[in-house]
Each structure stands twice: as structure tokens, then as C-alpha cells.
Amino acid sequence: MEGSTSSVPPAADVAPLPLPGHAPLQAGAPCSGCRQPIMDQFFVRNGEAICPSCLTAQEGSFREALAYGLGAALLSIALYYGIFFAWHIKFVFVAVIAGVLIGGAVRRGARVSNRLGYRWLAVVLTYVAVAATYAHALAELSEVTGAFDAALRSLYLPLVMLWWRKNLVTLILLGFGVHEAWKFSAPPYVHVEGPFLVTPPAASST
């Protein structure tokens, strides 16, 4: 069988059977990820056999993480302004909800990758989403020239609040939101061993 997978080590590097702590895997046994039969190489992830393409897929996709994260950010902003325009309530607690939603959304695209870039993406998106909820209050100020100016000022408003020690509750909620984004974008525990070779069907006698 020719190696069709490019991102995994060639068969020459494969560890010899039997696998430490695992029963040998027969050729054709299903991958625990995609359920496709494994005919050649496999890896053991958290004690379960997976095929090389599932191992590659678990690295996630930055584009997907960005798309899901942006979606969650827009949803959080829509939630805030929906409540604001419907009931004239400043739902500042949305900062924490945004952190949870965006952190989880980024992790969905990142799969089990432990690259730190994904977590910073969640943090930055949460900061921008929460800052966007300050824009309407800024737009009412006389010195603010328009929507773009208000949006721009909202991005550094937390620094102004920190400097003048104003709106501390808002700042604390922003801090919580960013913390939730960091926490919910954390990768799950993953331990991968391998690659290993399957036991050929003919060589059943050991």
C-alpha cells in the first residue's frame, strides 16, 4: 500500500509492534474518529486508534476558528444592542457571555490544537466585541464626529477608564469576559502516540 499521507512519518519510522500498553490493531479496524478502516499506519490518541488524516484534521483551521469566532462576536454585539434598543437596558453582563461564546467558537475551529494563537484570537475578538458595546454611549458625546469615530474610540476606551479609574464595574466585566475567552478556548487534554503499524490480516499467528 503506497503511502497516501504526506504529513505523517513514513512507514520506516514506525515503532515496532506490540504497542506499549495497547493491544495490537488488526488491519481494517475502524478509526475512532472517522470510522474508516485503518489499513496501514495509525496513531493512538487518548487510548483510541485514529488514522493519519484524523490526526492532521485535529490541528484545526485558523480560518474556521476566525469565522466561528467572528460569528460569536457579532452574535454578542447583536444581543447587547437588541436588549438596549428593545428595553433601554445596558446589559453590560454581555461581556462575560461574549467571552464564553467566542472562546467556545474559536475552540470549535481550532479542534484540539494547542497553538496559543487560537487563544489570543479569542481574547482579541472578545475585547473588540465588548468594546463595540460602548460605541453607542460614545456616539452621544459632542466631540465624537460619527459612527466610525465612535467605533475607533470604543477600542481604547477601556484604557481611558483604567487611567481615570472610572466605570470600574465595566472594566471588571471586560476583564472577566477576556478571562472566559482565554479559558473556553483552551485545548482539551490530548496525548498522541505513534505512528504504529496495523497487524496484517495474514499474520494472525504471533
Ligand SMILES: [Zn+2]
Ligand atoms: Zn480517521
